Amino acid sequence: MSEKHTDAAIDITDVVCPITFVKVKVALEDLADGQTLAVHLNDGEPIQNVPRSLKDEGHKVLSVDQNGDGTYDLVVEKGGLA
């Protein structure tokens, strides 16, 4: 998981699309605008779709780090694009 400080963290490597985004979305609903969420996700469909869906809903992806083991860590700011 990401070592950056975030307000919450979620691991979605155990689910496939679209449950990946569903879980991130529900986790974000528990945060206030401006708070951040760390997301641990798989390569492939999740990394292709989740950041794009987050942007579509007005959230700002602050960083994406490739872990080299087929997983990524991204940090998203709730409502950061609103």
Add this chain to the structure above:
Amino acid sequence: MSSLTNEQLERYSRHIILQQVGGRGQEKILGSKVLVIGTGGLGAPAAMYLAAAGVGTIGLVDFDVVDLSNLQRQIIHQTADVGKPKVDSGRETIEAMNPDVDVHTYNELVTSANIRDIIRDQDYDFIIDGTDNFPAKFLINDACVFEKKPFVHAGIIRFQGQLMTYVPGAGPCYRCVFKTMPPKDAVPTCRQAGVLGVMGGIIGTLQATEALKYILGVGELLTGYLLTYDALTMKFRKVKLPRDPHCAICGEHPTITELIDYEQPACDLRKH
């Protein structure tokens, strides 16, 4: 924290993905209570889609038993259900579809004596008029005005259907538009005139859509509008309807202060 289980996140994922729904919206749906009066052509598909959507409490009202002639359109009932009370058949279909739904059944004809108690039984949030006769339609309207409950009216006949939504204080009620019972035999029922089976699916599903939008607080309801649909010409028309300040029940000086049991011509209440 979200109260949704992993199973619910998956079951309702196509809802939760919607920006206008999300986890919070799905929780609202799960916490909502909808009363479906009549489990026939309109009520069957309405109740089924509400159940699939996860409406947490669904009330089913019907006095009738399943008849073979119902099955051409009342898809909540199966061939093996013929002879069974419609509310029991409806309950079985819903419970098999979605264990999240708590079903309450009222195996009775709605009258002035019981309708307010039925609405109050679970303090329903929204009512679906899925009945097929004018006495019930006026009764449901008047009871909802008195109980300050929103409801969606609908009717289907032959290849035509219509619906409108009443929200207390937000637009006309059914009586603002239709005033009172039509003269006896002036309007045929679908028993006499026939109805294309899919009409209940189209209009009943639109009723369920209104219920879900009301629960979620999204979009624009058919308050102040009658939506009509003609399946032969494929024309939808949305007719603007004003509130009647002189309406006998929701107007400024109401003359109707208690529920009325209008008489239905005896032939209409035969089961076939």
